[in-house]
Amino acid sequence: MNNLPRVRLALVAVSRNCFPKSLSENRRRRVAEAYRARYGELYELRTVVENEDDMRAALAELRAAGANALAVYLGNFGPETPETLLAQAFGGPVMFAAAAEESGEDLLEGRGDAYCGLLNASYNLKLRSVRAYIPAAPVGDAGAVAEMMGEFLPIARALLGAAGLKIITFGPRPQDFMACNAPIKPLFGLGTEIEENSELDLYQAFLAHGGDPRIPGVMEEMAAELLPGGAPEAPLLERFAQYELALLDWAETHKGAKDYVVFANKCWPAYQHFFGFVPCYNNSRMAARGIPVSCEADVYGALSEYLGMCVSGDIVTLLDINNTVPADLYASEIAPRYPYSATDVFMGFHCGNTSSARLRRGRLGHHVIMCRTAGMETSMGTLNGNIIPGGVTLYRLQGTADCRLTAYAAQGEVLDVDCRSFGGIGVFAVQDMGRFYRHVLLERGFPHHAAVAFGRHGAAIFEVLRLLGAEEVGYNRPSGLPYPGENPFR
Structure with a gap:
């Protein structure tokens, strides 16, 4: 990288x-x-x-x-x-x-x-x-x-x-995603720059790369990465390659005074109507190249991903802390095999931005959620698959409404359980997750996006978040150590 x-x-x-x-x-x-x-x-x-x-x-x-x-x-x-x-x-x-x-x-x-x-x-x-x-x-x-x-x-x-990073954004947050909207002022205290652009700027750059002579080479890379039979027909694969080159060239020509670049891009709901696909697969490939692209124009999500990549030296992803594990799935697949309670586990999910290198049998497919509102025709481009089991670190650096920095970090693991669902998804287990969810994530107003580093990097990430000026770094406290405000009588 x-x-x-x-x-x-x-x-x-x-x-x-x-x-x-x-x-x-x-x-x-x-x-x-x-x-x-x-x-x-x-x-x-x-x-x-x-x-x-x-x-x-x-x-x-x-x-x-x-x-x-x-x-x-x-x-x-x-x-x-x-x-x-x-x-x-x-x-x-x-x-x-x-x-x-x-x-x-x-x-x-x-x-x-x-x-x-x-x-x-x-x-x-x-x-x-x-x-x-x-x-x-x-x-x-x-x-x-x-x-x-x-x-x-x-x-x-x-x-x-x-200190050497520029975060490049395209488009505002989607409607009803105020959770990803945070003041950018704290970024400048870190030395981080931000360049905000319109979705039209990205579309113009995409159109300008039509017929780029590098497109066939990128198409070959994509076809080799996807499982046999998993690549779409050539016209769509060509558009994927065209879009990837537009992002890579923008990153190179817009670094300005900085040395490193990440993106925070709007990816729905109008995106697919103009580009003809959803960008999840492209985002997964960018992350594998060391240039994370956060979904839904999540600026602090992009920064968090980059910090984890610096610490781990490896691919990272951004996932929703998404849904509970159904009781029947917990009883049949988790309780007999793992020492976790039902409230210790949840499903981490995003539409397909996780690199194929971190998915078991990742396959290109239609974006199920976008199909519900926009139909099948323009919803291809998401990467579906279960996340490979192993240790993980969940973390986030976040700007607050009053322009302070706050953060959290928690170590856990992805379990070897078939999620039976869509997108890039895994069953995550974090000790005392239920209390952490209530007294850190909810109590302190964190958004739903969590950066994920593959491996147990909590010690280093915790120090980074502190040294960057987070006033408090929340973590999953064991049951004998109450959180501030936690009811002592429960």
Whole structure:
């Protein structure tokens, strides 16, 4: 996927001038060795920061090296002003970690007190309004700190991605989809740009790609991807290819000052009458290329998808938290095989935007919902299939009506159960989903769209959402831990 940032991580040691500078230097060297052995490339600063002049020298060194993410390492107590000034001036993702003491035989000249110094660093970061990543257990030996830095990589990639992202939209939200309409002001605080266009702009771009010489090649790709006999007749497949090229070219020519692009596109109800198909299958292919396209012009859904792609380095999707599992299906397929209650499970669904790589026997078909209102003729283009079982993370970053950021994340799994329905769909299981649904999703007014990362990425996604400024990140609390406002007598 070439729509993702490349993290160029640097490691800087800091030292309080009443401690041996060599203590930080030697400990930094061991951290760097441990990191390179496990994760590869790392820029190790020659400058050790003891004062503000060192901070300026370190900043110049970082810029010359092209580093875009920084690990600040307290090899001893550390100088709280220079080290946090460096984090503030650096401008990219920053983490802080500290050295554990190494030997009971060396607690005179070899004692660094970084456990204490990190407290001062954290206080000063808050004074400067710097959001730095501090690991869950931020004090450790060289191997542990190297592992913390490795865990920082996907977090840094997501933060860089948000700052370098442009969200391109086509069309307003469909009627009665105010849930997907949220103020865009918080985006600018993340560094994210937005370009809003009309559906007519997209239609004009589509028409301009008629006869594009690349169309036959894209048609061949599509035919190879779809199961034998699953590709539509050539005229419709040609329109799919024409539309895909229009989106790809728009993404490339409209990046502007940004490096990465996602889309948030209106996809009904007028769309199919003009284009002659529904765009679900195209959206699934764009997601597989690393350019998510959220449905129903859901701007924060597109941003959420992109963040999950940065963290996981893999395909993501956007699904409705859609419907309950019928009691008979639960009794026959879930209760005998899985340790989940009936309120722990639900069906996650969307009309066909999930990549075929994440579907079991995905097949191109008619959009059942659009057929009800527009008929069969223009409703082809959705990808139907059960989502492949495995671990998943549901999450969303959302702008509120009063222009704040809020978020949630929950880990679970897709069960190996035939949903017996249409679209891209799966039975999702999340522990204590019923309470999470009531006291996070409903209580805090989240819309129905959830971004889905395939795999258990909750720890990294949670940190990303916090570092982006979400005032609260909701999660599925276990039964012994009540939510604010949850009735204690029930």
